[in-house]
Amino acid sequence: MSEESAEATVARSTDRDRYEITSGDRLAGFTAYVDRGGQRIFFHTEIGEDFGGRGLGSVLIGHALADTREAGLRIVPVCPFVQKYLERHHEVDDVVDKVTPDALAAVRERNG
Template sequence: MTPPDATPTPPARAVRRVDPRHRYEILVDGKAAGFTAYRDRDHQRVFFHTEIDDAFAGQGLASILVREALTDVRASGLRIVPICPYVAKFLQKHREFDDITDPVTAEIQTWLDAALAR
């Protein structure tokens, strides 16, 4: 039991890339809390969906997840294509990724649809 004047320990958060599932996942205390999904196209990582479980909403996890994912993309020498609305919104506020961000084009969208067999 935590004494009333003690500061509670914040939950442990970790982001990991899961290549076989084409996504980055965020874990909170070892439990999957959300993911951002991608497909790779040549030298581009195309992000198309981000989701945080309702049980973890309101904790800023999507922002942590996307920042870590985009930082990994930079370290991997790839470029970002933000089809996912959340990733696109994040990039508008975080200009430090401008140098590795490519625009969404009809060609990329058509490629993604085919890659996902939509």
């Protein structure tokens, strides 16, 4: 699934287990996840320095969370950026799970 706005495109990169946001032909940032047991565990988000302050992080996270819900998965916000987004946006509250030791173990396992 991809979503375009005036300056950015968001797409899921299934081979890299992340959602990416591009501006023009440049990668502006990404949010990485691991899928486990019906959950998509978001653990790291980055927006490039050249792209900060444009709201691209919120566009990226909003799209990623909506896509996760559409896929029938629950959201686990390990990433602090995702946690902050969820404090201000409540559209997916009903599919958000608390961070558990099992979720953290899945992230450690994924990252080696």
